[in-house]
Amino acid sequence: MTELSTVPEASEAASRYAWGEAFQLFAAADAVQPLGPDELDQMAECAWWIGKMRHCMALRERAYETHLKLGNPRRAAHVAIDLAQHYGDLGERGTATAWLQNATRLLDGQPESAEHGWLSFARSIAARDDGDLDAAVKHAAQAEALGSRHGDKDLFALGHAFQGIALVYTDDPEQGLPMVEEATEGAVAGDLGARATGMIYCMMIAVNAQVADWQAAGRWTEAATRWCDRQAINGFPGVCRVHRAEILRLRGFLAEAQEEALTATTELGSFNLMFSALAFRELGEVRLKMGEIDAAEEAFRQAEEMGVTPQPGRARALVQRGRPGAAATALRRVLGSKGMGALERAKLLPTQLEVALMLDDLPTARMAATELAEIAVNHRTPALRAIADAGEAAVQLAQGDLAEAERAARNAHKLFTEIDLTYEAARVASLLGRIHEAAGDLDRARAQHEAALTTYARIGAVVDAAAERAVLATPGPA
CATH class of the missing domain: 1.25.40.10 (Tetratricopeptide repeat domain)
Incomplete structure (x- = not known):
């Protein structure tokens, strides 16, 4: 030829x-x-x-x-x-x-040309990576304007979408989310080039995961995966796999989540360092729930070496090692860092609350619950509302207000069940069991603990299942 x-x-x-x-x-x-x-x-x-x-x-x-x-x-x-x-x-x-x-x-x-717009878009990404979200919004707006003036559909869509991403990360999802959705319409319709389409799919998944809208994130992850399969793409699907692994873990498919995360670490090793690090962190989260603590800690170590915080997973590993004090210190340090947005904090606060209650540090637990409630009000997704209610229930139990604890826990369980977050629903069932124990209703307590155990055993959450068996083996109130 x-x-x-x-x-x-x-x-x-x-x-x-x-x-x-x-x-x-x-x-x-x-x-x-x-x-x-x-x-x-x-x-x-x-x-x-x-x-x-x-x-x-x-x-x-x-x-x-x-x-x-x-x-x-x-x-x-x-x-x-x-x-x-x-x-x-x-x-x-x-x-x-x-x-x-x-x-x-x-x-x-x-x-002036479209190339000036692409330079603005690159500067927007760099500003986001540096934590300067105001600059990210400004440069993305410039990219969008230049894309419009020079007839570059890909540049226009990416600039518009990235403005939305940056606005969501500055805790303005009401303005930011619709912007990403608008750009996604063009990608779905086939109006954009391959790379712009893939990037916008990724943005749509990431922004929904960021606001804990796991149902939407799941739908877009599957749509992006189907698109990748049609294009015979090898590197880009690894990005989708990270999100899919997280969703599978939350829904209780631990073995499948581990397989997706492990595959993503391989696919992304020479493609995208940040997403490879996120894949290792997700792998650690899954392994921790499966009782593989050594392997989980190794995955967290690799994530940290690649520049991504291993928290809150590493803190939970420290708890499993019998070191809740060290876990509390690590969480306090990362939550005390400057520039962390509310949605990022929402991923760490539930673990801080749980560890604080283990250490009888009720003031810290109360502060974490209050902040989670404020985040849930501002961002209004079912998952964040459920997380806030579960935290409130745990704190009210510690304070002895059993009626309020049961109310909040039942609401959390209902929401987690409705959005198919199986593992989290089981955790709240266990919490309801402890609330009933404190009230002296041992039959209802046992029913909740047995329900939690059934779920943990089915999904392979070894550590949680062992804890439930220990509770059920103990006569009388725990």
Whole structure:
């Protein structure tokens, strides 16, 4: 096959998302005669979709150099922006910043173009990563405006969606969520390119997980997975698997959650460092519930080494090791860090509350419950309401207000059951058992503990099942 015939066939294969086939065709052509910069960039895109990140970056660096030699500063800048994103995904922030500086220098003094918008979008992502959400919103708005002016649908949609993401993280979901949903409509309709579509699917899943809307997150995760399967994509599904593993864990499918998280760590190891770290943290959470504490702690260690906090899982591991004091100290330290949004805090506060009650630290438990209640009021999803009610029930039990404790626990159990969070519903059943024990109603207490045990045994939550068996083996009130 000659080079002249191979390049058009490679481009055609890429246009129908046959990424692996296109990559091989481009490679065959490149072996005969070095590809031009645009073809190198196309080949790099194919490498990205099949999970060959280092190949992708090497090809884009060749395209960048060739564009410079041919006097195409705008095209070179666009490639530099892509390289900044790739290096950022791999955690090489210094190199990513250098590529953004290259793009800025090349576009300085050039007439306004879509490339300026893509630079704004990259700056928005960098600002979000640095915790400057106001700057992230500003740069994303600039990207959206430039996408509109220059007819770049992908840039317009991504800028609009990322504004929404940043607004949700600044605790303004009422404005932010609809923006992400609007951008998602274009992705679902097939109006956008492959990478923009994949990124917006990922944003939609992440934003729903962030606000604890697990039903919506689950629906979008499955939709994104089906889309990935249709495109024969190897690297990108790992991102979806992290979210799917979390949802499976919460719904009580622990074995399936472990398989998804483990697969994601493999798929993402050379593709996206942050999501790989999140996959290890999720793997630790699942293993902890399955009673594999050594393996869980190893997964948490790997997550932390890759730049993601291992909490609250590591704190629960310390509790299992009989060190609740160390767990309380670790949680207090991470919750005391600056810049943590309310929704991130909501993931840590239930464990802080639980550990505080173990240590008879009622003031800390009360503060955690109060903050959870405030977050639930501001964000209004069933899961956050249920989490807040469960925390309130535990604190009221400790304070001796059994009627209020039962009311809050029953509401939490109802909500968790309705949204199919099986594991959390079982935990509240166990809490109801303790409330009935305190009231002296041992028959109702036993019924709740047996219900919790049945669920734990069915889903493989070994540690929780053992705790319930110990309670049921104890005569009289626990």
